[in-house]
Amino acid sequence: MISIIKDIINNTKRLGDIESVNPVPGDASPSASFKTRRAYFYWTTREQGSFEWFRGIMDEVAETDEDGIIKLHTHCTSVHKEGDARSAPLTILQSLYYAKHGIDIISGSRVKTTFGRANWREAYERIAQENQEKRVGVFYCGMPTLTNELRYLAKDLSRKTRTQFEFHKENF
The missing domain is CATH 3.40.50 (Rossmann fold)
Incomplete structure (x- = not known):
C-alpha cells in the first residue's frame, strides 16, 4: 500500500511539473491518463511504534499533496476510542500538541491519529x-x-x- 501512495505522489508531482511548464487549453494533458482522483488510506495498528515505518511518507503526503488527493487516516487500537473517559487526558494532550507543533504525539507525523478502531x-x-x-x-x-x-x-x-x-x- 505504501508503494501505491508513493506512486500517486510521484505521478501528481510529475504531472504538475509538466502542466505548469506547458499548459495547453483544450489539449489532452498527461493528467487525463492519470485516473486516480482521490485515495483514502486507513492504517489501523495496535502498536504505536508501527507508525514509525510510515512516518516519512505520511509527512511527505502532508507536505506535498496540495490538491488533497490522498486522505490519510491512522488508528491506534491500543488506546480507548475518543470520547471514552479513559482516553480523555491523552486526547487533550494530543490536541494541544498538534495545535502547537503540527505533529501527532502518537504517530510522530503530521497525520493526526484517531484512537480506537475505525467505524468502517x-x-x-x-x-x-x-x-x-x-x-x-x-x-x-x-x-x-x-x-x-x-x-x-x-x-x-x-x-x-x-x-x-x-x-x-x-x-x-
Whole structure:
C-alpha cells in the first residue's frame, strides 16, 4: 500500500511539473491518463511504534499533496476510542500538541491519529457521499477477520448508494 501512495505522489508531482511548464487549453494533458482522483488510506495498528515505518511518507503526503488527493487516516487500537473517559487526558494532550507543533504525539507525523478502531460503515458512507456516480476500488491488506466486514460493506453500500465499490483483498 505504501508503494501505491508513493506512486500517486510521484505521478501528481510529475504531472504538475509538466502542466505548469506547458499548459495547453483544450489539449489532452498527461493528467487525463492519470485516473486516480482521490485515495483514502486507513492504517489501523495496535502498536504505536508501527507508525514509525510510515512516518516519512505520511509527512511527505502532508507536505506535498496540495490538491488533497490522498486522505490519510491512522488508528491506534491500543488506546480507548475518543470520547471514552479513559482516553480523555491523552486526547487533550494530543490536541494541544498538534495545535502547537503540527505533529501527532502518537504517530510522530503530521497525520493526526484517531484512537480506537475505525467505524468502517461510517467511512464507506462518507466515501460514497464524496464519490457519487463513481467507481471506488477498495484494497485491503491485513488480518483475515476484517475481510468479511469490508467486503460486505462494499456490496451493501454499492446497492444503497450511487457509488460502486469494488473490493480487493491482497493475499500473501
